[in-house]
Amino acid sequence: MKLLIVSDSHGRVSNLITAVEREKPDRVFHLGDMLSDAQRLEMAVPGLVVEQVRGNCDGWVPGDDVRILTVEKVRFLLTHGHRYHAKLGLGGLAAAGREEHVDVVLFGHTHEAMEELAPGGIWLINPGTAGGVGAPAGYAVIEVANGDFRCSLRQL
Numbered sequence: 001m002k003l004l005i006v007s008d009s010h011g012r013v014s015n016l017i018t019a020v021e022r023e024k025p026d027r028v029f030h031l032g033d034m035l036s037d038a039q040r041l042e043m044a045v046p047g048l049v050v051e052q053v054r055g056n057c058d059g060w061v062p063g064d065d066v067r068i069l070t071v072e073k074v075r076f077l078l079t080h081g082h083r084y085h086a087k088l089g090l091g092g093l094a095a096a097g098r099e100e101h102v103d104v105v106l107f108g109h110t111h112e113a114m115e116e117l118a119p120g121g122i123w124l125i126n127p128g129t130a131g132g133v134g135a136p137a138g139y140a141v142i143e144v145a146n147g148d149f150r151c152s153l154r155q156l
Helices: 013-023 035-044 091-099
Strands: 002-006 027-030 049-052 066-071 074-079 104-106 114-118 122-126 138-145 148-155
Touching: 002 013, 013 027, 013 035, 013 138, 027 035, 035 049, 074 091, 091 104, 091 114, 091 122, 114 148, 122 138
Parallel strands: 002 027, 027 049, 074 104, 104 122
Antiparallel strands: 002 138, 066 074, 114 122, 138 148
C-alpha cells in the first residue's frame, strides 16, 4: 500500500493535488496546518481516503490531535507535533511512540523534512511543508507491505 504523507500545506491545496497526481497513493495522511486543505483535497479527488489530525494553526476545528492507525501490520502515530514540542527536539515524539507501541511517528510542525530512527526502534518521519512555507515544498511517500515499510522524502 502506498501512503502519501503531507503536513503544513497552509492553503496550498494545488500542491497537495500535484503530489496525489504524481504519486497515485492509496491513502493520504495529512498531519495538520490546515485541515481545510485536507478536506478540499478529498472533494477534489473523489474516493481518495485522507486521514487527518489537527495542527496548531487549525484552531478549534473539530478533529483529533493524535491518531493511531495500523496499515499492513505497521502501527503509525499521526500528530502535528506541536503538543510534543517538536521544535525543541524529538524526545517527546519518541516517548509518545514508545508509549503507544507504534513503529512510526509521523509529524509536521517544524517544516523540516527528516527521517530518523530514535532510541527504542521508533522511526520519526516529518514530510516537511507541502505548502513550501519557509522551506522547499515537499512530502513523504511510505510504501507498506506485510509489516515492512520504506520511506522516501520528495520535493514538489
